[in-house]
Amino acid sequence: MPQSKQKQRPHAKTQSRKAQTPVQFRRRVTQWFARNARDLPWRGTTDPYAILVSEIMCQQTQVATVIPYFQRWMLRFPNIKSLAAAAEPEVMSHWQGLGYYSRARNLHRAAKSIPGNFPTTLEEIQSLPGVGRYTAGAIAAFAYDKPVPLVDANIARLLSRLFAIRDPIDSAVGQSRLWHEAARLQPSRSGRAFNAGLMEIGALICIPRNPRCPACPISDFCAAFASNTQRQFPVKKIPPRPATLTEHCALIIRNRQILLQHQTGPRWRGLWKLPPIRRIPQRPPDLLIEYPFTHHKITLSVYRQPAPRANPLGLDWHPLAGLAEVPLAAAHRRALDRLLRLHT
Numbered sequence: 001m002p003q004s005k006q007k008q009r010p011h012a013k014t015q016s017r018k019a020q021t022p023v024q025f026r027r028r029v030t031q032w033f034a035r036n037a038r039d040l041p042w043r044g045t046t047d048p049y050a051i052l053v054s055e056i057m058c059q060q061t062q063v064a065t066v067i068p069y070f071q072r073w074m075l076r077f078p079n080i081k082s083l084a085a086a087a088e089p090e091v092m093s094h095w096q097g098l099g100y101y102s103r104a105r106n107l108h109r110a111a112k113s114i115p116g117n118f119p120t121t122l123e124e125i126q127s128l129p130g131v132g133r134y135t136a137g138a139i140a141a142f143a144y145d146k147p148v149p150l151v152d153a154n155i156a157r158l159l160s161r162l163f164a165i166r167d168p169i170d171s172a173v174g175q176s177r178l179w180h181e182a183a184r185l186q187p188s189r190s191g192r193a194f195n196a197g198l199m200e201i202g203a204l205i206c207i208p209r210n211p212r213c214p215a216c217p218i219s220d221f222c223a224a225f226a227s228n229t230q231r232q233f234p235v236k237k238i239p240p241r242p243a244t245l246t247e248h249c250a251l252i253i254r255n256r257q258i259l260l261q262h263q264t265g266p267r268w269r270g271l272w273k274l275p276p277i278r279r280i281p282q283r284p285p286d287l288l289i290e291y292p293f294t295h296h297k298i299t300l301s302v303y304r305q306p307a308p309r310a311n312p313l314g315l316d317w318h319p320l321a322g323l324a325e326v327p328l329a330a331a332h333r334r335a336l337d338r339l340l341r342l343h344t
């Protein structure tokens with residue numbers, strides 16, 4: 001068993017089984033993975049670009065949601081060159097519905113920043129826009145088979161239970177401990193199957209609420225399982241209460257066209273949204289919806305308004321019939337779907 005601190009060693013059963021070595025731990029992981037890996041469209045490829053796309057899409061988005069987006073994306077932008085050559089509106093349009101659009105912009109910037117072949121060293125990969133320590137490690141491991149540590153949300157949860165880590169996994173101390181343990185677990189070479197297996201056990205077995213310990217291939221290495229404390233892990237910091245904000249916007253439709261505002265600031269850059277209202281009408285809004293944004297809870301309040309005589313800067317008319325092709329901020333698309341059902 002991979003152990004770094006005496007006080008966190010697993011239970012007597014594990015300690016008494018001298019045969020439970022790091023080698024056997026890795027073997028359990030890789031053998032389980034060989035039998036149980038999901039058939040995902042980015043599995044089996046060693047193309048670093050495809051792995052980059054899949055990893056960026058899977059950030060903050062569930063795998064089942066990502067699959068059709070990934071397939072469409074790879075058909076339209078099959079390599080770095082085709083993505084680098086694409087115009088931003090088309091890139092955003094292919095991302096539409098996945099949310100967190102800064103990911104698409106960063107992918108686009110990353111493609112433009114690679115002049116020739118995809119970088120191969122961890123440092124070079126991590127210097128790409130939007131590529132952090134985890135994503136760089138994933139590319140190094142899955143594309144180049146390097147034994148580098150990876151800590152994503154699934155692996156963090158699994159390691160916190162495996163080693164019964166009491167430091168919050170979202171704290172600097174907790175993160176440092178997780179990366180340290182992930183590095184110690186690595187084989188001396190060929191990191192692909194081991195890291196993929198660990199991630200897959202985290203995703204399918206060591207799941208958030210009710211970990212499936214009886215089906216877990218590494219349960220007899222697990223400190224939390226030994227002490228029946230699985231549900232106490234992972235420990236997380238207590239989040240601050242979200243601040244509340246209200247966003248007042250207009251629904252302006254004329255001749256089967258809708259007036260939208262193009263976003264150029266850091267939030268939603270490149271996307272379109274309902275235009276803001278400065279003077280709030282003295283009547284109830286036509287629609288109220290709530291949505292989260294970083295640490296805020298935002299109430300979007302929409303009022304039907306007459307068309308202005310001239311278009312203010314940054315506003316443009318879009319045919320209602322082509323709205324599906326317009327890259328819209330997700331909350332505004334949700335509001336529009338409901339408003340258009342009511343008003344057209």
Ligand code: SF4
Nearest residue numbers: 206213216219222225
């Ligand atoms: S035994 Fe349970 S808690 Fe431990 S790693 Fe496996 S699934 Fe997670």
